[in-house]
Amino acid sequence: MKNILSGIITICLFCLNVTGQDVHFSQFDFSPLHQSAAQTGNFKGDYRLTAINRMQYKSVTVPYKSLGASVDMNIAKTDEKKSWWSAGLLFENDVTGDADYKTTIVDVSVAWNSFLDENKKHQLTLAIQPGWMQNGLNFSELYFGSQYDGDIFDPNLPTGENPERSSYSNFNLNAGAGYRYAFSENSDLNLVFGASHLNQPDISFLNDKAKLFTRLTGIGVLNLMLSEKISLQPQVLFYRQGKFSQLNGGANVQLHSLENNLKNFRFSAGLFYRNKDAVIARIGAGIGNLDAGFAYDFNTSDLKRASNGRGAYEVALSYIITKVKPLKKNPPCPVY
Numbered sequence: 001m002k003n004i005l006s007g008i009i010t011i012c013l014f015c016l017n018v019t020g021q022d023v024h025f026s027q028f029d030f031s032p033l034h035q036s037a038a039q040t041g042n043f044k045g046d047y048r049l050t051a052i053n054r055m056q057y058k059s060v061t062v063p064y065k066s067l068g069a070s071v072d073m074n075i076a077k078t079d080e081k082k083s084w085w086s087a088g089l090l091f092e093n094d095v096t097g098d099a100d101y102k103t104t105i106v107d108v109s110v111a112w113n114s115f116l117d118e119n120k121k122h123q124l125t126l127a128i129q130p131g132w133m134q135n136g137l138n139f140s141e142l143y144f145g146s147q148y149d150g151d152i153f154d155p156n157l158p159t160g161e162n163p164e165r166s167s168y169s170n171f172n173l174n175a176g177a178g179y180r181y182a183f184s185e186n187s188d189l190n191l192v193f194g195a196s197h198l199n200q201p202d203i204s205f206l207n208d209k210a211k212l213f214t215r216l217t218g219i220g221v222l223n224l225m226l227s228e229k230i231s232l233q234p235q236v237l238f239y240r241q242g243k244f245s246q247l248n249g250g251a252n253v254q255l256h257s258l259e260n261n262l263k264n265f266r267f268s269a270g271l272f273y274r275n276k277d278a279v280i281a282r283i284g285a286g287i288g289n290l291d292a293g294f295a296y297d298f299n300t301s302d303l304k305r306a307s308n309g310r311g312a313y314e315v316a317l318s319y320i321i322t323k324v325k326p327l328k329k330n331p332p333c334p335v336y
Contacts, residue, residue, distance in 0.1 A: 055313055055314075123181075222235075252282060255267050
């Protein structure tokens with residue numbers, strides 16, 4: 001009983017500490033538009049579809065369930081163009097806790113991309129991402145001190161609480177910027193900045209005001225081809241939202257076949273660390289333009305006393321569509 005009570009107290013303290021934070025994904029490369037609007041169109045191809053599902057704290061309490069999906073596209077991008085536009089759509093649904101606190105987000109992103117030099121080694125991206133978010137809470141699943149009559153707890157007693165609303169919707173505004181430097185055709189450096197909830201929407205259920213803090217995101221990804229069959233991808237991600245900050249870092253190693261792109265088999269494995277929270281193990285596989293990933297978080301924070309180190313797991317998919325480019329028309333040969 002003592003261990004159970006200790007676990008409950010730890011969970012409550014943890015939940016109080018993270019109030020007002022956005023959902024996070026360990027495989028942040030499978031949730032590009034969630035991290036920054038500047039990730040819109042940041043891939044080789046014409047269309048990209050992604051999906052990611054996260055299940056957290058299932059071993060401790062009511063699991064936290066997070067789902068994300070996105071589609072983005074490069075508009076009329078050709079080898080001859082120095083600049084082009086990209087557009088995307090992001091959907092997220094997050095459900096947490098006994099009272100099913102739910103957050104649903106739909107964002108539309110537009111990005112402008114431009115090469116900064118004739119050799120197309122330096123690329124700049126500027127993006128904006130307006131959208132809609134809805135939050136809801138099931139107050140009937142909550143218990144209050146006023147329902148304790150001095151001897152027993154009676155759920156039929158009035159709660160004494162009068163929330164102004166059980167759900168609400170807000171306009172949401174995000175923006176971002178990105179820089180890419182290409183060392184070669186298959187090796188590059190990507191630096192991405194994102195600012196989410198710039199308008200700081202009100203997320204209070206009561207008569208007072210509770211602004212959602214702006215989330216600042218910084219990402220660095222280095223893609224290195226070490227040989228024809230081996231590539232290395234160090235990644236780092238930093239969040240800052242109000243007083244909360246988070247740092248993720250690690251690397252994936254990927255093995256490639258030497259087949260053409262349609263039969264390019266890939267297998268990857270990686271190890272990451274979320275500062276003061278979890279060690280993250282990752283594996284992935286791909287063929288052609290389809291990639292799948294799995295991640296498991298081994299909890300290292302104080303919550304491990306209740307979770308026994310079992311944190312969260314994620315499954316993710318990414319698929320890129322590349323249209324066949326039309327052949328260039330050759331000018332007619334003059335007849336002499």
